[in-house]
Amino acid sequence: MSVVLKIKEVTAVAINQLYGIDLLPVDILVNATKPEFEGDYTVVLFAFIKQLKKSPDALGQELGDHITTENQHLFTSFNVIKGFLNLTVADNYWLHFIGDQYKNISFGCAPANGQKVMVEYSSPNTNKPLHLGHLRNNFLGRSIAEILKANGNEVIKTCIVNDRGIHICKSMIAWEMFANGATPASTHTKGDHFVGDYYVKFNDEYKKEIDVLKTQGKTQEEAEKEAPVMKATQQMLLDWEAGKPSVMELWSRMNSWVYEGFDATYKRIGSDFDKTYYESNTYLLGKDLVETGLAKGVFFQKTDGSVWIDLTADGLDEKLVRRKDGTSVYITQDIGLAEQKQKEFNAGQSIYVVGDEQNYHFKVLKLICQKLGLPSADGMYHLSYGMVELPTGKMKSREGTVVDADDLVDEMINIAKQKTEELGKVKDFTSQELEELYNTIGLGALKFFLLRVDPKKKMVFNPEESIDFHGFTGPFIQYTHARIKSILRKSGTIQKQETGNEQLGTALLPLEKELAIHLEMFPVILNDAATEHDPSKVAIYIFNLAKIFNSFYTEHSIGNAETEEKKILRLQLSQLTAQVIKTGMNVLGINVPERM
RNA sequence: GGACCGGUAGCUCAGCUGGAUAGAGCACAAACCUUCUAAGCUUGGGGUCAUUGGUUCGAAUCCAAUCCGGUUCACCA
Numbered sequence: 001m002s003v004v005l006k007i008k009e010v011t012a013v014a015i016n017q018l019y020g021i022d023l024l025p026v027d028i029l030v031n032a033t034k035p036e037f038e039g040d041y042t043v044v045l046f047a048f049i050k051q052l053k054k055s056p057d058a059l060g061q062e063l064g065d066h067i068t069t070e071n072q073h074l075f076t077s078f079n080v081i082k083g084f085l086n087l088t089v090a091d092n093y094w095l096h097f098i099g100d101q102y103k104n105i106s107f108g109c110a111p112a113n114g115q116k117v118m119v120e121y122s123s124p125n126t127n128k129p130l131h132l133g134h135l136r137n138n139f140l141g142r143s144i145a146e147i148l149k150a151n152g153n154e155v156i157k158t159c160i161v162n163d164r165g166i167h168i169c170k171s172m173i174a175w176e177m178f179a180n181g182a183t184p185a186s187t188h189t190k191g192d193h194f195v196g197d198y199y200v201k202f203n204d205e206y207k208k209e210i211d212v213l214k215t216q217g218k219t220q221e222e223a224e225k226e227a228p229v230m231k232a233t234q235q236m237l238l239d240w241e242a243g244k245p246s247v248m249e250l251w252s253r254m255n256s257w258v259y260e261g262f263d264a265t266y267k268r269i270g271s272d273f274d275k276t277y278y279e280s281n282t283y284l285l286g287k288d289l290v291e292t293g294l295a296k297g298v299f300f301q302k303t304d305g306s307v308w309i310d311l312t313a314d315g316l317d318e319k320l321v322r323r324k325d326g327t328s329v330y331i332t333q334d335i336g337l338a339e340q341k342q343k344e345f346n347a348g349q350s351i352y353v354v355g356d357e358q359n360y361h362f363k364v365l366k367l368i369c370q371k372l373g374l375p376s377a378d379g380m381y382h383l384s385y386g387m388v389e390l391p392t393g394k395m396k397s398r399e400g401t402v403v404d405a406d407d408l409v410d411e412m413i414n415i416a417k418q419k420t421e422e423l424g425k426v427k428d429f430t431s432q433e434l435e436e437l438y439n440t441i442g443l444g445a446l447k448f449f450l451l452r453v454d455p456k457k458k459m460v461f462n463p464e465e466s467i468d469f470h471g472f473t474g475p476f477i478q479y480t481h482a483r484i485k486s487i488l489r490k491s492g493t494i495q496k497q498e499t500g501n502e503q504l505g506t507a508l509l510p511l512e513k514e515l516a517i518h519l520e521m522f523p524v525i526l527n528d529a530a531t532e533h534d535p536s537k538v539a540i541y542i543f544n545l546a547k548i549f550n551s552f553y554t555e556h557s558i559g560n561a562e563t564e565e566k567k568i569l570r571l572q573l574s575q576l577t578a579q580v581i582k583t584g585m586n587v588l589g590i591n592v593p594e595r596m
Numbered sequence: 597g598g599a600c601c602g603g604u605a606g607c608u609c610a611g612c613u614g615g616a617u618a619g620a621g622c623a624c625a626a627a628c629c630u631u632c633u634a635a636g637c638u639u640g641g642g643g644u645c646a647u648u649g650g651u652u653c654g655a656a657u658c659c660a661a662u663c664c665g666g667u668u669c670a671c672c673a
Contacts, residue, residue: 034616044615046653056653083653084616125673165673279673306671315599316669323671330673359600360668386601387667394666425633441635453609456601458666460608469635471621472609479635487632540610543620554628554637596635 002524003089003517004030004041006074011043014066019052032517038079039086040517046083056083091508094516095569101519102572108522108583113152118345119145121353122271125162126258127171128196130265130405131395132388132461133355136450138271139589140385141353143451143535146587151530156345159273160337163255164280169236171195172250173229174202184257190406192261195254203398205229265406269443270589275344277337283328285336289372290322298371309368319364334365335372342376349379351533356384356456383533386458388450403463412467413442419469426595437593441475444590448474451588452539472543474590477581480546481592483553484578491559491571506565511552515573518545522580526587535588542584549577 008025015023029047033039045059052059060080067087068075077088101107121141124130130138145155175198184194206229213223224230239247266272290307293299299307299321307322321332341350352362362382369377387394388403395402416438420426426437449467453459469475508516521541529537558574561567585592 029613029615031615037616042616046615049653082616162673167673304671317598319669320671325671327671329671355667356601357667363600384601389666391607419635423633423635425635457609458602462608465607465622468608468622471635473621473635475635476621479633483633483636490632536610540620547620550636551638553632557632559632595633 003074003093003520004524007041007043007087010067010071010074011063014063014070015048015052018062018066021051023048033086037081037084037086038088039077040089040513041087043085043087044083045085049083056080059083060085089517091513094508094513094520097520098516098569098572098576102576102579105579106583107576107579108526109150110152110523110527112154114154115152115349116154116156116345116347117148118156118158118341118347118350119148119353120158120160120351121145122159122266122273123162123354124159124262125167126192126195126255127167127199128397129190129192129261132403132405132408133395135269135405135408135446136385136388136459137353137355138266138269139447139450140383140455140535142271142589143587144351144353144383144533146589147526147529147535147538150526150583150587153530156275156347157273158275158277158341160277160279160282163278164240164251164283166233166237167199168251168255169233169240170202171199172247172254173233173236174198174205175254176250177201177205177229184260190261190264191257191259192265193404193406194261195258200397202229202233265409268409268439269405279333282337282340283333285340286332286334287322287328287336289335289339290328290332293321293368293372296372298368309371311364311367314367316360316364316367319368321368331361331365331368335368335374338365338369338376338380339374342374347376347379349381350376351381351383353383353385356386356458358382359384381533383455385455388459388461391460391462391464403461409443409446412446413438415466415469416440416442416445416475420596429595437596440591440593441469441478441596444474444478444585444592445469446474447588447590448477448539451535452543454536455534474585475596477542477546477585478590478592479596480549481578481581481585482594482596484549484574484581485594487558487574488571488578491567506563506569509556511548511555512569512573515545515548515552515577518548519573519576519580522584526584529587538584538587542581542588545577545580545584549574 005025007030008028011028011030012023012025015021027047029044031042031044033042043063045056045063049056049059054062057080060083064078064080064085064087068078074090074093075087076090079086119141122134122138124134141157145157148155175195178201179198184191187194189197206227209227209229210220210223213226214220218226236247240251290299293309294301294307299309301307304324305326306320306324308318308320310318312318319331320329322328338350341347354362359382362380362384366377366380366382369380389395390401390403392401417434420434420437420441426434429437445467450459452472467473525537525541529535552573556570558570559567561570582592
């Protein structure tokens with residue numbers, strides 16, 4: 001149990017014993033004490049003074065007295081300033097904690113809780129390569145999955161590939177028109193980029209044809225409808241749905257190129273899935289649920305035959321679930337897929353990592369599933385994240401301002417290489433070890449950059465400045481880890497651990513204590529990150545930990561400490577810090593090097 | 597127009613279940629490598645927390661209004 005929780009419990013007990021009032025520990029506010037005051041943790045008393053009819057000062061004194069005398073093993077002193085009760089935690093508490101945990105490689109992680117969670121992320125279109133926005137999605141999805149695992153959940157990672165539809169046909173038509181049989185192999189192009197190029201070519205051609213039609217006196221709208229490439233594309237979609245062999249052949253051929261490209265990218269960035277769904281297999285799902293909904297009266301039919309759900313009572317609009325021609329729409333297949341996933345995996349919670357432009361969609365989706373009484377409905381959670389924007393605004397493929405994922409990863413790895421060579425600290429590494437190190441640092445910088453901000457918020461990426469390697473960054477934390485490992489290598493294994501740290505006797509110095517306090521918070525942080533679906537909580541925490549360690553490192557000698565006891569203590573602190581950094585970075589999907 | 601999200605230092609972001617004098621990083625200025633990795637440490641300047649009003653012992657945080665920016669409300673996916 002964390003100290004903070006203990007303080008809350010002890011305070012609740014004290015208030016009960018002193019004043020006979022029952023309070024829940026959760027209702028008691030405990031903060032870290034501000035540096036300018038004496039103490040480690042602070043109980044904020046204002047909330048109780050009315051109920052207890054005491055002055056803040058009197059209440060603080062009585063509570064402080066009671067709490068410290070009843071829990072002498074936990075607190076050494078207290079002081080009261082205004083309505084704040086500042087408690088100083090006994091050094092022995094921290095010594096015990098360090099001694100108990102420094103060898104625990106799964107410190108912070110919870111045992112299996114028997115719960116199953118699905119995380120759907122990545123979900124690409126097969127008509128263009130991945131860009132910076134997809135990277136945020138992939139890193140978030142992977143990270144939230146790891147965070148949930150660390151908290152004891154069984155996690156199933158899934159991906160729904162958008163491999164059909166009008167946009168895919170656009171690439172196919174353009175390829176037929178312009179490629180002369182070219183392939184990724186014949187042009188030495190990565191498959192997803194190859195296909196993406198034809199998607200661009202389609203749009204160029206489409207624009208041209210529209211312009212021509214407009215000079216012939218058509219309106220924009222007419223021209224858009226009548227352009228021959230667009231007509232051909234629509235015909236191709238119909239042919240695809242009818243299963244026309246030549247179209248199916250081209251479709252699967254082009255998709256296979258894209259998958260080859262995606263696989264390469266996924267492998268580099270560390271995305272993987274336990275189960276991949278393809279829309280070409282799932283787009284007809286949910287049709288039967290429309291009938292169910294009609295029978296239940298959840299849906300209604302308009303005179304033209306189209307089927308709708310009325311969500312106006314929930315503050316939303318009417319939503320179409322089946323077209324008048326009997327074909328289903330996007331949301332219908334999502335309902336069907338939700339049901340399918342439930343049948344297949346029966347997870348208690350299902351997390352969808354999808355951009356915030358689909359907030360409305362997911363609100364509607366969950367509501368419909370609830371109204372249909374699907375067992376998966378209540379466990380649906382949309383992990384909504386903001387767009388990654390450029391200083392000039394949104395990325396636009398039409399204006400060529402999209403930051404390509406492969407290019408960016410290459411660039412980051414290159415910068416890592418350049419900086420590593422400049423510093424020249426690992427000249428004895430083999431070329432293979434160097435490659436691995438550049439990957440670790442480059443991807444570490446990129447992942448940390450995208451995960452350190454609250455997922456819900458949109459963020460800005462400035463390609464001009466590239467991504468920093470100093471300060472609040474992945475490499476800074478990786479560097480801290482490498483530094484600690486260097487010390488541990490040089491200092492050998494820790495002796496005397498059997499004696500128990502409380503007997504080490506020496507009082508903790510301020511930075512030693514600050515480190516211990518921070519380390520002790522890790523399990524709570526990991527748990528918060530899971531319940532709030534927010535990896536940035538871990539990123540910020542790890543950064544602060546690394547900062548404290550670096551101050552500690554500069555101020556105190558570890559390997560050559562003043563006494564043997566101090567040396568042991570500091571080595572234990574260092575080892576636990578390295579362990580927490582490693583675990584914390586790993587749940588962000590980031591590796592930490594032994595040397596850099 | 598309705599709904600939802602955001603506006604905190606020059607820039608990028610924390611803090612938002614109300615608590616002590618609003619914090620980091622970058623950038624800028626200064627000091628620190630005969631001793632455990634300087635991708636580091638220390639110090640300094642830098643703020644009308646969009647605006648106005650309200651709630652109260654106390655508001656960046658909650659409420660209302662206004663301004664600015666974004667997303668969304670397709671028989672698109």
